[in-house]
Every structure is written in structure tokens, then in C-alpha cells.
Amino acid sequence: xxxxxxxxxxxxxxxxxxxxxxxxxxxxxxxxxxxxxxxxxxxxxxxxxxxxxxxxxxxxxxxxxxxxxxxxxxxxxxxxxxxxxxxxxxxxxxxxxxxxxxxxxxxxxx
Amino acid sequence: xxxxxxxxxxxxxxxxxxxxxxxxxxxxxxxxxxxxxxxxxxxxxxxxxxxxxxxxxxxxxxxxxxxxxxxxxxxxxxxxxxxxxxxxxxxxxxxxxxxxxxxxxxxxxxxxxxxxxxx
Numbered sequence: 001x002x003x004x005x006x007x008x009x010x011x012x013x014x015x016x017x018x019x020x021x022x023x024x025x026x027x028x029x030x031x032x033x034x035x036x037x038x039x040x041x042x043x044x045x046x047x048x049x050x051x052x053x054x055x056x057x058x059x060x061x062x063x064x065x066x067x068x069x070x071x072x073x074x075x076x077x078x079x080x081x082x083x084x085x086x087x088x089x090x091x092x093x094x095x096x097x098x099x100x101x102x103x104x105x106x107x108x109x110x
Numbered sequence: 111x112x113x114x115x116x117x118x119x120x121x122x123x124x125x126x127x128x129x130x131x132x133x134x135x136x137x138x139x140x141x142x143x144x145x146x147x148x149x150x151x152x153x154x155x156x157x158x159x160x161x162x163x164x165x166x167x168x169x170x171x172x173x174x175x176x177x178x179x180x181x182x183x184x185x186x187x188x189x190x191x192x193x194x195x196x197x198x199x200x201x202x203x204x205x206x207x208x209x210x211x212x213x214x215x216x217x218x219x220x221x222x223x224x225x226x227x228x229x
Contacts, residue, residue: 036215099214101156
């Protein structure tokens with residue numbers, strides 16, 4: 001099973017909004033409302049930012065929001081800040097106790 | 111503090127074996143499903159394996175099926191990954207992750223342990 005498709009990189013200026021897309025298939029993203037998003041700084045473990053397509057874990061800024069349409073999920077970061085510069089990964093449940101990740105997107109804050 | 115701490119990584123020759131451990135603390139370990147996720151150097155995240163709360167249901171990515179075995183000891187609050195017939199492409203940081211919030215979400219991650227397969 002191939003990885004979910006994410007853009008390799010996105011960039012934005014402080015204060016702007018950016019959106020990272022995550023495209024899967026009708027067997028994963030399109031079948032379940034179970035897409036999650038993770039933020040990862042270099043040399044650190046991933047951190048959960050969004051789960052079940054659009055829910056926020058406690059302590060995560062509401063500048064981060066998730067949405068989904070068909071087989072494509074999206075992560076939007078509004079009011080971009082320097083500290084948001086990191087790698088972002090989407091992940092979808094794929095049925096039968098299996099999961100699939102996206103290839104990752106490097107966010108650069110200009 | 112809710113915590114997962116991996117150990118057991120290291121350098122192993124192709125075809126060799128290694129056993130990773132993950133120690134849980136700060137939560138009711140037996141109530142949560144747990145997964146292993148890995149990340150090759152400079153690459154993205156890859157789901158590796160799943161285990162149910164009782165340890166009776168397991169699943170594996172196709173890339174590791176038949177070579178890696180996940181298990182848990184709820185009495186010891188510990189998760190394990192037995193790795194056999196290791197290949198160069200298994201070189202990665204291995205993270206244990208708790209399926210919390212929803213059982214389909216990885217809400218708590220360990221710091222990872224590095225496995226290097228090389229001669």
C-alpha cells in the first residue's frame with residue numbers, strides 16, 4: 001500500500017495561513033473519519049495535532065485545523081508563527097488494525 | 111507523567127535479531143492498544159505493527175510480516191518488538207505509540223530507539 005500523498009514542502013510568511021493536503025484512496029482517507037496530523041521537529045518524536053479528521057487534542061492551538069473532502073484531507077495553519085516550522089505528517093486508518101502515513105511536508109516560515 | 115520509553119536498539123548485522131522494549135508509565139497500560147511506528151534516516155513515518163489491549167490481536171505492515179513479532183506484558187507495563195531476519199531497509203528509529211483519544215490515533219509517543227542494520 002503506497003503512502004498518502006502530501007506536498008514535499010510548503011512555505012508562508014508570519015501571520016499568513018497555509019494548507020497542507022493529504023490525498024489517499026477510498027480504502028483509507030475516504031472510508032473513515034480517522035485522519036490524524038502530526039508535527040515533528042528535527043530529532044524529536046512526532047506530536048499529535050489533529051485527530052478524527054478535525055478534532056483538537058488538549059493543549060494544541062486552535063490555529064491548527066483539519067478538514068476532509070472525499071479522499072483528500074487538509075491541515076490548515078492560520079496566523080503562521082516561526083515555531084510552526086517543522087515537518088507535518090498525515091495518517092489515516094486503513095482498516096483491519098492498519099494505518100498509513102503520508103510522505104511528510106516540510107513547512108518553512110519565511 | 112504519561113510516558114513511553116523505548117530501549118534495545120543498536121547495531122546488528124543483516125540477518126540478525128534484536129528485541130526492542132517499551133516501558134509505559136503514568137497511565138493504565140492494559141487499557142490501551144499500542145503500535146510501533148518507524149522512521150528511516152531522513153525519511154517519513156511508517157506504521158509497523160499493532161497490538162490489542164489483551165495482546166491477542168496483532169497486525170503488521172507487509173514490509174515486516176513474518177520477521178517482526180509484537181507482544182506485551184500488561185503486568186510489567188511493557189511492550190516488545192522481536193525483530194528477526196533483519197535487513198538494511200529495517201534501519202530506522204522505532205517509536206512505540208499509544209492509541210488514545212480515539213483508538214485510531216497515536217496520542218503519546220516515546221522518544222524512539224535507533225536500529226541500524228549493517229555489516
